[in-house]
Amino acid sequence: MNVLSDPALILPRQRKVVSALRALLPAYAVLFNEEDTRPYECDGLAAYRQLPMVVALPENEAQVVAILNTCRDLKVPIVPRGAGTGLSGGAMPIADGVVLSTAKLNKIVKLDTFARTAVVQPGVRNLAISDAAAPHNLYYAPDPSSQIACTIGGNVAENSGGVHCLKYGLTVHNVLRVRMVTIDGNIVELGSEALDAPGLDLLAVFIGSEGMLGIVTEVTVKLIPKPQAARVILASFDDVVKGGNAVANVIAAGIIPAGLEMMDQTSSRMVEPFVKAGYDIDAAAILLCESDGTAEEVEEEIGRMSEVLNGSGATRIEVSQSEAERLRFWSGRKNAFPAAGRISPDYYCMDGTIPRKHLARVLLGIADMEIKYGLRCANVFHAGDGNLHPLILFDANVPGEFDRAELFGADILELCVEVGGTITGEHGVGIEKINSMCVQFSAQEREAFFGVKRAFDTAFLLNPDKAIPTLHRCAEYGKMHVQRGQMKFPELPRF
Structure with missing residues (x-):
């Protein structure tokens, strides 16, 4: 101790x-x-x-x-x-x-409509940037489900995405410059408001570093024009394998939708009574496929996507006919996490990324794990880029259920690695996935990560013991992993 x-x-x-x-x-x-x-x-x-x-x-x-x-x-x-x-x-x-x-650092410093950029402090809410830019017909693209509350500083720390990241990218693709303070009290600017910056691309290293390298004090983000039109397809499938394959087929057809999300039946049934989005609760899986652009572009792309989805075995296809209906279709996906509280006292949200071609295999693997651990799982995916968010449902008041939920989650992450994916997509590693880092990365790779940490924070005072596991932790996890130990983080206070 x-x-x-x-x-x-x-x-x-x-x-x-x-x-x-x-x-x-x-x-x-x-x-x-x-x-x-x-x-x-x-x-x-x-x-x-x-x-x-x-x-x-x-x-x-x-x-x-x-x-x-x-x-x-x-x-x-x-x-x-x-x-x-x-x-x-x-x-x-x-x-x-x-x-x-950084909650009190919440000012929008500058909005440049000609350069299409906004300079904001880290405590500015994600959605507040788009609200401020709306009168100029601009918005900030990354839209995590928590965008009404989450702040841009946290988005930078975790490299957050959202339902539209397939077409418009993650935080790292939408941030031009970060001003931050190092542990030595030095103010450093990474990136540039120009198209490129001299020297090493440390901006990309910093974004997603989970607060381990410095404290953000200002961020310059890109703004993009609001599309003239946007419509979304709500497609139903009677089999999750067909739904998973349909995602791969859409991308294989050369179509990059503005958003491509997948929800299984458990997710649809927990969401529909909550928001009344109009989901087909009898479907084994549903896809939300959005197109945006000019009216002509959207019409053409909606037609192409509908053709691919029908060819992939869709049992029902609806296309939004108004902006209100488009937002209603999305409301179910956006409210999936809070809706979980309707059917379960607690849930454990996982976050892994896999190649799209393995969506069906992973879904079937998760179904087997539900039986193995005796717990339900609601699957909500950023399917277009293979980012999974399985919600493992449990009751913390039942002895042993949270322990099983953790083991269930660790198995999902290991399956992601097995099929060529990663243990995280947009939620970061933190403490939740620190043991799973031992599965994905070798000792040499982890030491390289520590090398970057030491370059910024020699004293290891910024968010220590997060994100990068020590050799000792990995050795202990290896023992627990083999024995299927019941406590993922025995040293941490729980509940």
């Missing part, structure tokens, strides 16, 4: 850190009483919780610099936090550390 995590020793240290931070920030921006820090004990992965020692709420870049300098000097670890909507435990606090929230 780290001696600083010992409750008997943490109080004097807490006083010292609070005193140092209050010399930098207003009193209301330094939280340390339990009733104030409790809301920061976890992110969207609520199964793992830890009260932070202190929460700091800077309001400008100078305060971020000062906090990092102070924490470095005191050797206090820092966990960056956006809106807390992440699903991998990446923002879970450390008992003897400071949570640095």
Whole structure:
């Protein structure tokens, strides 16, 4: 155990850190009483919780610099936090550390309609960027399901995507420049507002680094014109294999839809009573295929996609006839996660990526795992780019169910690796998938990751013990994996 995590020793240290931070920030921006820090004990992965020692709420870049300098000097670890909507435990606090929230850095600094860019602070909500750009007929493309609440800083940390990332890309494809502060208190700008930037492409390294390399203080994002028209096909299939193959067939036909999502019957049935999207709840699987562009382009592409879907065995095809109907079709997919609460006390959302051609194989594999672990699973996929979001349904009040859910999830990720995919798509590794990193990457590859970490953060104070597993952790996981151990993270507080 780290001696600083010992409750008997943490109080004097807490006083010292609070005193140092209050010399930098207003009193209301330094939280340390339990009733104030409790809301920061976890992110969207609520199964793992830890009260932070202190929460700091800077309001400008100078305060971020000062906090990092102070924490470095005191050797206090820092966990960056956006809106807390992440699903991998990446923002879970450390008992003897400071949570640095960027929530108060929430200004849209500049909107350039000629360059089609927006300069925003990290606490700006994803959807707020599009709302601000809407009068100029522009919007920000990445649209994670949590876009009403998640912030651009968190999106940068996790390289978030969304239902339209197949055509318009992930965060990394839509960010031009990031201004950030290193653990040494240096302000660094990565990327450029020009078409290219000199030197190594560190922007791509930083995006998706889960807060381990620096604290974001400003982001320049691309804005794109709103399409003149958009329509979506809602296609039903009586077999999940046919539905999975239809996804591959659409892409093989040379069509890149604006969105291509898949939901199995369990997902459709849990969503339909919640949002009344008009889903076929008798179908084994449904696909949502969107086309956008000019009216002529959309009409032509909808026709081509309908032809491919019919040829792939679709039993029913509906095409949205109005913007309201298009949004209604999407509302079910966008609300899949909250709808899970209608049919299960708890759910465990996984996130892996596979080659599209193996969608059917993985779906069948997950069905076998449902029997193996005695748990239901609702499958919701960004099918077009092979990003899976299986929702494992369980009841935390039933002894052993969460343990089985974790093993179920680990098996899904291993199946993703087996078919040539990866253990994560857009949720990040955090603590949730850190053991699965041992499955995908060799010791040499993991050491290369640590090399990048050391280049930015020699003291390992920024979000330590997240995302990259140590050799020791992988050795222990190997033993537990062989024995099918019942505790994925025995050292972490749960529930």
